[in-house]
Amino acid sequence: MKHDLVVLVPGIMGTALTRSGADVWDLTPEAMSGLLRPGRTRKMLQLPKDIGDDDPESPHALELGGVIHGPRLLPGLVSNMEYPDLRRLLGIEEERFAEFPYDWRLSNRNSAGKLKLFVQERLTRWQETADPKRFPRAGEAKVIFLCRSMGGLVVRYYTEVLGGWEQTRSVATLGTPFSGSVKALRFLTGQVRWVPSPFREWIHEVCSTYPSLGQLIPTYRVVVDPQEGRSRLKGQPVEGVGTRMIDDSFAFFQEVQDAIEENDAVHGSRRCTLVALGGDKHRTDQALSFSSGGRPKFHQDFSDSGDPEDRGLLLHGDGTVADFAQTPPEWSDTGQTVWLDSRHADLINSGHARKQLKRICDGLALAGVLSAGEPVxxxxxxxxxxxxxxxxxxxxxxxxxxxxxxxxxxxxxxxxxxxxxxxxxxxxxxxxxxxxxxxxxxxxxxxxxxxxxxxxxxx
Structure with missing residues (x-):
């Protein structure tokens, strides 16, 4: 609605993490070369082993800069084109728009707790200070969330587990991995594509300490087997990834699903609106299998499954997240997701996405199918x-x-x-x-x- 507060929640690499004013995760070629040298920089980027849902202390603690509006990438996992000036493009007044910066390395539970405090402060301020002539209903305002990628998981934990749905009007997600990402698991095993050694080694050494990335490990039936068909990863060791991290991902997603079921039963399924936007045209990691030695092998389809129905599925995604993983698991099918032509990096810059986001922010029904329809x-x-x-x-x-x-x-x-x-x-x-x-x-x-x-x- 036009009196609601609009909050942008970015994903991985979407917030500048700084030390003494320097943006330490701005991976330029010079920065990448510098990170090959062991020392304080690499230690600063890492998190303590088994940090769980806690905040880090020095030397691992970093300050928050703002939401990043230029291109960024974490090689082998995720890339972002620029975050556009959404407020201006969507026609939202400056005083009712906010960006939520957070340390995207930390547990999504941790970030959701910080989001709760952020919303309490910003929503109260908006309700109490909005110009009553321009926004006569601001006292009844709730929040409209615009979420990029992992930011949707932070918001989902806030709304469902922490009770934030009471302050929420609607949630729009772009490329959010609602049941995880196989590409994230590939990244955590150190089997990133295109990235040569030794860059691959330091990326794995640093990023395997991040709880947020562990909470992207896929929870759907992702393991393919010629005899058994497909099964879940839970309880199965993966070379290069600790079982505690795998268990935590399953626990995180299960917390959310349990909360959704309880909230639906008590408060109804229409307590706030969820709109998922995603990309479904591009080859994307979908599954994995294990060699006789236990090493994981990654696949872009289910052709190695012993189930004929799996082998017949046409599977794509946005290059980072599989199409069905961009659909909330409680939805009956992927047809409820709004599909776009863009890859993960550029979903938020799609003109079609912006049209939908504007309608959501204005309290209007979604437009019809906006994809250009090209299967490219x-x-x-x-x-x-x-x-x-x-x-x-x-x-x-x-x-x-x-x-x-x-x-x-x-x-x-x-x-x-x-x-x-x-x-x-x-x-x-x-x-x-x-x-x-x-x-x-x-x-x-x-x-x-x-x-x-x-x-x-x-x-």
């Missing part, structure tokens, strides 16, 4: 080495699209623009090289006005 999937690397070739792939494309891929600098300037070549079966590819830097890659079609973007770090 794009696969970008997120890490490359300077001067070395890397590839961009497209699936399910029509030659008439005339697909091209271009590389953009931080100022939006195009520094290279290549024609994508057919690779058979509706696929296209392009081989590129780049100098050191953080770049935007964009696959586009002038003929159809199609565009898909992501972030690339070149070291």
């Amino acid at each position: 999937g794009v696969e970008f690397p997120d890490f490359a080495q300077a001067g070395e070739p890397f590839e961009v792939w497209v699936t399910n494309a029509d030659p008439a699209m005339g697909l091209r891929v271009r590389r953009l600098g931080g100022d939006g300037r195009c520094v290279s623009d290549e024609v994508m070549q057919p690779s058979g079966g509706g696929g296209f590819r392009a081989e590129l090289r780049a100098e050191s830097g953080r770049w935007t890659l964009e696959v586009y079609s002038k003929a159809l006005g199609y565009s898909c973007r992501d972030v690339l770090l070149v070291v």
Whole structure:
């Protein structure tokens, strides 16, 4: 409603974490090279072993900067295009818009507790100070949450487990992993794609201490077996990941589901509105299997399952989270999710997403299907080495699209623009090289006005 407080909750890498004013998680090529040297920086980025839901102490404690509005990425896990000026783009008055910065390394339970305090303070301030002539119903205001990726899990724990639904009008999520992400598990095992050693080793050493990432371990039937079909990961050891971390992920998601069932039974399922927006066109890690030695192998489909129904499923996602994992598990099917063409990094910048978010903030019903309807999937690397070739792939494309891929600098300037070549079966590819830097890659079609973007770090 137009008198409600709107709160943006970012995801991983969405908040600047600082020490003495320096943004320590701004992974530029220079920063990546510096992190290879053991010392205080690496120790500062790590968290204490078994920190659980607690706050860290020095030297691991970091200060909060603001929500980051430029491109960021954590190679092998997640990338973010810029956070746009949503307040301006959605036509929201400055005084009724707030951004919630938090330490995205910490347990989502911890962050949800801090969100509760944040909402109490900001909502009360809005209700008591809003101009009664412009906002005559501000005294009845609740919160509308706009959540990116893991931010949706923080809000979901707040609304369902901590009782925040009483202060909440609606929740809109973009690419939130409601039942986890196989890509997160790949990341935690150290089997990140494209990232070479020794960068891979320090990423695993540092980030495997983060409770928030452990709470992204998938809880759906993710393990495929030629005889047994599909099963859950719970109780099964994974090389490189502690069983305590796996158990905590299952416990976290179960807490939320138990709270939802109880709240639905006592207060009704319409106590606040949940709208899930996601991407479903792109090849995405969906499952894993285990070798005879117990090492996990990751898959982008269920073709290794012994269940014929699994093998027939057409599975995609936003490149980071599988499509059905972007749908709340209590919903009957994925058809209730609003599907977009964008990859995970760029969902919040989709014009179609913004139209839906504006309607949510204005208290209007969602518009009809807004996806462009193109079945095109794009696969970008997120890490490359300077001067070395890397590839961009497209699936399910029509030659008439005339697909091209271009590389953009931080100022939006195009520094290279290549024609994508057919690779058979509706696929296209392009081989590129780049100098050191953080770049935007964009696959586009002038003929159809199609565009898909992501972030690339070149070291």
